[in-house]
Amino acid sequence: MLETTLCGITLKNPVIAASGTFGFGAEYSEFFDVSRLGGICTKGLTLHPREGNPGLRVWETPAGMMNSVGLQNPGIPVFLERELPRMRTLGTAIIANIGGGDLEEYIEGVRLLSNVDGVDIIELNISCPNVREGGMAFGIKCDVAASVVAAVRPVCAKPLMVKLSPNAEDITAMAVACEQAGADAVSLVNTFKALAIDIHARKAVFDNVTAGLSGPCIKPIALRMVWEVANAIHIPVVGIGGIATWQDALEFIMAGATAVQVGTATFIKPTAMLDIVNGLEHYCADEHLTSLATVCNILGTETPLP
Amino acid sequence: MLETTLCGITLKNPVIAASGTFGFGAEYSEFFDVSRLGGICTKGLTLHPREGNPGLRVWETPAGMMNSVGLQNPGIPVFLERELPRMRTLGTAIIANIGGGDLEEYIEGVRLLSNVDGVDIIELNISCPNVREGGMAFGIKCDVAASVVAAVRPVCAKPLMVKLSPNAEDITAMAVACEQAGADAVSLVNTFKALAIDIHARKAVFDNVTAGLSGPCIKPIALRMVWEVANAIHIPVVGIGGIATWQDALEFIMAGATAVQVGTATFIKPTAMLDIVNGLEHYCADEHLTSLATVCNILGTETPLP
Amino acid sequence: MTNLSPAYVEGTTVLSQERLTEDVYRLTVATTTGGAPGQFYMVRAWEREPLLARPLSVHSVDEDTVSFLYQVRGRGTELLAHLEQGGTVALTGPLGHGFHTEELCGRIAIVTGGIGIAPMFCLARTLPSGDVTVIAGFKSAPYAVAQFVNLGVDVRIATEDGCDGTRGFCTEIFDPHIYDMVVTCGPMSMMARVAHLCAEASVPCQASLEAHMACGVGACLVCSCATVLGNQRVCADGPVFDATEVIWHA
């Protein structure tokens, strides 16, 4: 009933663990049967290992949290050797999320990930706001984003999903540019660039000054972006941003998302994604839907406001 | 101690009621002494009266709310005749917030407001997301915004403050463009364009599909924008977005705001702004500050991330 | 009756919380701020979530208490229902323009649907009981009607499931022609029907409208309703309107 096809890959259901919030899948296996998920996005990978950012890395905000992890990861070679074999036993689709400091790093990273079995989709993160050279610059301007996508496309033998930043100047134009440059799907949104100040210390809470905002607080904005993007491109859209319940997930699907990713909600409740899968199942049963596609993108393309 | 000068106008303190959330000042006079405020922004005014948007106009979200009022107002002539005389008795600075459907309407509206006593500052709203022709288009692209500011500047005999949209492609560049076009100050942010879907009805909650998000949920993003803008221009910045406590207000000031506006928080607690004024007073006393200017813009201009 | 002017008070003490049915409660708080029939309060019994307070009509009032009669609908009313004696709420009110009681004379019908009965008890107390008929519709078991009977008011009941009174809607047992004045409160569709019947019979009708609210005091314009006079604020221009002025199908 919930089976979903995402750029040629069959997912059991449209509920995917968002990158950076689910490790490499092992941690939450202790809490629930992760094979019930539609897929898992790996922690953001880079060609070379990274230690991530110094200083405080998390801060709570009203209905949200800011993080400044900064792409800490063991590097793609170590991922392939140590993590991927274990991930493949989890019984769900594996989406390798890849970040990069420069174009060369992206290309080489995608090449390595393309050559292995067990990676189903490559998610190109051009939008991480927490690394100095780490992709944010790629995620703001359409032409820059398109050039990254165009550069990795030839070496990418897997379906290529591009993860967009809500900090992009024009996220719809950005999605169109990525589609034209060869993306098979887009996922959105990554975290919003945000600031918190420690008024007692009279300085920014984070060493990097800004950090990425996620969680329920961003949902209304993310949903609007997904709707706008879904009506502008022909490749699938994966909705992300503050999804915590099956109703939230359904809103994204109705706005035009083929699948969704869940991040912060898992911290609030380890089994949140399971509840979402179950909730969507019941919804389909109650509404006599044979597929969620029936309710996908039902708002129409009419944009009453400029 | 809290006295603040904003483009030549002396405010008792930096706490201003945000446009559209405080009517024309009369309503909340029943709850507290509004003369204790630094200023009041009027409901968004247009040259001609407007009925605003049909359908539901408010929706709650996690730590926020969406509104779709759509610039309902009696028109500037009626404002000048009926509301302004009453507002002038309130004993606080009056900031006339003006929206417009087209350039002509802005120009004529500013001209009318310029000719009267009792309006201290004109706040040019180029960013309302809730009117079809109502300014959103002006608030996205720098050059369009600059052309509006340049067009009204010659007819504006009052200090001109331009209210920026967080939906702008590049809010920093937008602020710079407005400064160059003759703005005396900028205020930011207006509401974020957002979406909510009624999954049972399978349609958007609002007739206009999207609506404007405000409240504590947007604070971390608004604060980041204020910091970026404050470090890019030389005219004063008024910080807006989710401010609910004196600590929030102080964060905006530390990020570079000369004054702040408070909107949604007043709905949560009618006397919220009074608490903020009192809180800032105590803070200054406790920290032995003779002026909040001491702690304004203390993060510095260094932007560690692109 | 004069509409009273409002205050914002935190820490108002809950004197009692009574559960009348599965999902209907009566909450009584200690306050001297009072309220005229048809006025309401913005009520808050939580710190941050939900964001906004909830409007509740004055159900009953005396010198130092105000009672609310409410139905659990969603998160806000659910949190209200968790309140216990000794707990506290934040109140903004009394707000709005209540019933035009000076116009209420002759034979008066009070037509209500569901929880729309809430504001009518304090209204009925101000009226000569012999002249008043309450025509109240409910989905199922009625609530809060005994107090009207105690006032000596004639009460007629309709229930959708037929468990009490006449089976069907209250509008089916309401004949406007035998009254001089009608007041109504309930779901918009039901009030629209009452307004229509009254207009046909040329009987004046006052309707207490509902709208989602943010400020509750007239400052934000989110609660507007379409009237022949243009958009009006339910919170400040109403909640009670002359039914002929409301554009019911807007």
Add this chain to the structure above:
Amino acid sequence: MTNLSPAYVEGTTVLSQERLTEDVYRLTVATTTGGAPGQFYMVRAWEREPLLARPLSVHSVDEDTVSFLYQVRGRGTELLAHLEQGGTVALTGPLGHGFHTEELCGRIAIVTGGIGIAPMFCLARTLPSGDVTVIAGFKSAPYAVAQFVNLGVDVRIATEDGCDGTRGFCTEIFDPHIYDMVVTCGPMSMMARVAHLCAEASVPCQASLEAHMACGVGACLVCSCATVLGNQRVCADGPVFDATEVIWHA
């Protein structure tokens, strides 16, 4: 002691809530999930706000209860303090790698600052009491020390205001040379000092670190601490680390 594997359980019943001082409480809940000394739970006693659960060490454990000893610091712990018997909490745990009890032999010093004493009671219970000395520092009046005395453990106290024991910091009454093993928990600055003293004296030291957490299970990497092995996750690689591996001034 073996670190137990975790579960997520909602609706765990509060058996008791005791207030030990102005701002220190002991909360006991009914759960069979247990925990080894030094392991912790992510605890949540609210629905939506604050967003994240709060890490609390296992203070005491038996077959069907777990106790937490906690200090009210902010919003989360304040809400925990509102819990009453019969209330419920959501628990994720037991989590992390606790103390390496197999290494704890000879003369053992447990050096704590403030609420850092929390994880030490269940640790002390597993150790031969005659060999253990607790050196506990507090700002003012001590708490939770009687239970160690009851175990027959030697307890020495330092208070910053001198109201009990020696005036000053616990590190001033701690001489590493007379111990074979040290375990410590408390503010980072205090643990850094203990680690330094132990390193100078070449005494092995295990430190239970603190970090702000989001997932608590090792999946999000926000709780990292700098170690000689690179960044480690306090929640999953710790919270207990060999003090010589931690880079204290990072």
